Amino acid sequence: MTTRDATIPGARPEDGGSRLLRAIVETLLSDAPVAPAPALRRVATDEAAAFVAAQLRALAPGLRWRLAAGLAGFRIYVRLVAGRAFERLPEDARRRLVDRWSYGAATAPRQLFRLLRSLTLLAYFESEAVRAVLARDTSIPAIPVSPPSGPR
Amino acid sequence: MSAESRTVVVVGSGAGGASVAVTLAESGVDVVVLEEGSRVDRRAYGGTAPAALAAFYRHRGMTPIIGRAPVGFVEGCCIGGSTEINSGFWHRAPPQVLSTWAAERALEGIGADDLAPHYEWAEEACEVAVWSRALPSSTEALVRGATALGHRPEIVARAAARCVGTNTCAQGCPTGAKRGMSASLLPRAEALGARVLSDSRVARIVLDGRRAVAVEVRRDGAGAGACIERIAAGAVFVCGGALQTPVLLQASGLRRGIGNSLGIHPMLRVVARFPARIDAHSSVLPLAQVRDLDPDIVLGGAYLSPGHLAVMLADNWRENRAWMSSIGHLAAYYAGVMPKGWGSVRPDRLDRTRARARYDLDDDDLARLRAGFLRLCEILFAAGAVALRPCVHGVGELRDAGEARRWVSHDAPVSAMSLTTVHAFGSCPMDGRPGRGALDGDGRVHGLDNVHVADASALPGSPGVNPQATIMAVARRCAIRYVERIG
Numbered sequence A: 001m002t003t004r005d006a007t008i009p010g011a012r013p014e015d016g017g018s019r020l021l022r023a024i025v026e027t028l029l030s031d032a033p034v035a036p037a038p039a040l041r042r043v044a045t046d047e048a049a050a051f052v053a054a055q056l057r058a059l060a061p062g063l064r065w066r067l068a069a070g071l072a073g074f075r076i077y078v079r080l081v082a083g084r085a086f087e088r089l090p091e092d093a094r095r096r097l098v099d100r101w102s103y104g105a106a107t108a109p110r111q112l113f114r115l116l117r118s119l120t121l122l123a124y125f126e127s128e129a130v131r132a133v134l135a136r137d138t139s140i141p142a143i144p145v146s147p148p149s150g151p152r
Numbered sequence B: 001m002s003a004e005s006r007t008v009v010v011v012g013s014g015a016g017g018a019s020v021a022v023t024l025a026e027s028g029v030d031v032v033v034l035e036e037g038s039r040v041d042r043r044a045y046g047g048t049a050p051a052a053l054a055a056f057y058r059h060r061g062m063t064p065i066i067g068r069a070p071v072g073f074v075e076g077c078c079i080g081g082s083t084e085i086n087s088g089f090w091h092r093a094p095p096q097v098l099s100t101w102a103a104e105r106a107l108e109g110i111g112a113d114d115l116a117p118h119y120e121w122a123e124e125a126c127e128v129a130v131w132s133r134a135l136p137s138s139t140e141a142l143v144r145g146a147t148a149l150g151h152r153p154e155i156v157a158r159a160a161a162r163c164v165g166t167n168t169c170a171q172g173c174p175t176g177a178k179r180g181m182s183a184s185l186l187p188r189a190e191a192l193g194a195r196v197l198s199d200s201r202v203a204r205i206v207l208d209g210r211r212a213v214a215v216e217v218r219r220d221g222a223g224a225g226a227c228i229e230r231i232a233a234g235a236v237f238v239c240g241g242a243l244q245t246p247v248l249l250q251a252s253g254l255r256r257g258i259g260n261s262l263g264i265h266p267m268l269r270v271v272a273r274f275p276a277r278i279d280a281h282s283s284v285l286p287l288a289q290v291r292d293l294d295p296d297i298v299l300g301g302a303y304l305s306p307g308h309l310a311v312m313l314a315d316n317w318r319e320n321r322a323w324m325s326s327i328g329h330l331a332a333y334y335a336g337v338m339p340k341g342w343g344s345v346r347p348d349r350l351d352r353t354r355a356r357a358r359y360d361l362d363d364d365d366l367a368r369l370r371a372g373f374l375r376l377c378e379i380l381f382a383a384g385a386v387a388l389r390p391c392v393h394g395v396g397e398l399r400d401a402g403e404a405r406r407w408v409s410h411d412a413p414v415s416a417m418s419l420t421t422v423h424a425f426g427s428c429p430m431d432g433r434p435g436r437g438a439l440d441g442d443g444r445v446h447g448l449d450n451v452h453v454a455d456a457s458a459l460p461g462s463p464g465v466n467p468q469a470t471i472m473a474v475a476r477r478c479a480i481r482y483v484e485r486i487g
Helices: A019-029 A038-057 A061-082 A091-102 A107-126 A128-138 B015-026 B049-056 B095-105 B112-125 B137-148 B185-191 B241-251 B306-329 B363-382 B401-409 B468-486
Strands: B008-011 B031-034 B071-073 B195-197 B200-208 B211-221 B225-232 B235-238 B267-273 B288-294 B297-302 B330-337 B344-347 B355-358 B387-390 B419-421 B451-453
Touching: A019 A038, A019 A061, A019 A091, A019 A107, A038 A061, A038 A107, A038 A128, A038 B049, A061 A091, A061 A107, A091 A107, A107 A128, A107 B049, A107 B306, A128 B306, B008 B015, B015 B031, B015 B185, B015 B235, B015 B468, B031 B185, B031 B200, B049 B306, B095 B112, B112 B468, B137 B288, B137 B297, B137 B330, B137 B363, B185 B195, B200 B241, B211 B235, B235 B241, B235 B468, B241 B344, B241 B355, B241 B451, B267 B306, B267 B363, B288 B363, B297 B363, B306 B330, B306 B387, B330 B363, B363 B387, B363 B401
Parallel strands: B008 B031, B008 B235, B031 B195, B071 B419, B235 B451
Antiparallel strands: B200 B211, B211 B225, B267 B330, B267 B387, B267 B419, B288 B297, B297 B330, B344 B355
């Protein structure tokens, strides 16, 4: 991990990203319409959190800084309106706050959460556990084997 | 040719680079292809979208084009470049487009008849063919709706004659049916003696007066760490694509006409729900396109997997999420527009190796995009769709064409639209007039003797269609002219 990486959100691979980012991913998936068994859901959520962190690290530096500023703004906003850190709030309160930023009139917060939600959902619905549920419920083909995760 | 090297360095291994490499190698030229990305193991082809983003895509696909609204843009960064992750759609540029390029840019030998043998060469190499089996339901739907409204939809040829519909184009074709460059031209070039090196990013072209004499390459060898090498070059063909090519040329001290004229084909997508199963997620993407509405508007089908469907529904997830359980009844389509304006490409201020691309859609572009989108909605309802969900924040379910018309007339702001593109071009355009454009009519950088560009960035404007065929034809033409010049 380089010094530059350490300045961005989700920069700690040992815990699958920052605690805030992890909590946001969990909240974005809390109302997912397709859910595998709890243990597998946890695996899918872990994969989504790690994926989102890796994707955000791949952004250009200027965009990473804007993202970091947006998340810092969200963190401060939550403290002001809820009096506690986002990670310590109950699920309903988290979801209300995320929805307020996701679907409000202001463009920048909406685009921030559009990005986080898109990455989270992409990883979640491509995970083997969720695709297995979809396959069972909708006859879509499950992925037969786990492909290698990268080149070589 | 310099005394020190007769090697031609080709930067990039996508449609342009592979075409140049094999053409030069066939003529006995010593060729080395330097590809920034990795050589992806065949067993990784056809995996999940997250795995593919890490393996095949530049910066894991996190390369938006900035402007009035960010436009999602992705490109390949691997052996074979974007041909490994595109859909393989194949179009020759319309003759009127080529004649306009020739007239406006004073280009010779670029008319439809001139390029025909190069197109034929590329079509044979990529096994281009029209789908010959029963049309998938998602294609049938678009054809049915378009025909009902008086259009003449076309089934588009693809560089995938033996496609069996695994629906994994964007993750690399696991069967090899899609003839990306890693399966078609690059093996042929290697058999002729060309060396194709992966994990090799060219940081700079070393110039001596009017000539390139070497390239500086950062090589990321497995386990060996990164190292910088200098490779002597008798000539250089830059084929890094519309965003990376201008960045490399600018990093090499070249400025004139470079990076000032980026073109893209932005698209707005919609998810359609049909009463009967359509199973778009388990068949090849819709193969039909509608092009007779306006020369600058195209309507077609989009790739759909569970993850991509969720992304398309994400703008209004609270209302849309229930649709995930009906995936078998859903298909995705798009309206695309060929804008008249130009964007720019510059090195990122904080990371000079990355491209910072900017494109602002103007009001005319938006008006045409809205008009195309409305017609797409009308076609889908005519095809039997019972509801549509556009990728636009704040626009919920559209249940009939009247609702679509009301939304379009409402002029939703561009910032509410989730736009995407996979076509970027024209950032280093050819122009036969001295001092105009970035390249001469043979693809040589103006003012230099032996630095060429042969990729999407060299196209003088929008080809109006998927650019791969034209990139390959123009690249081959440039390589042949180089061989003729050096005798």
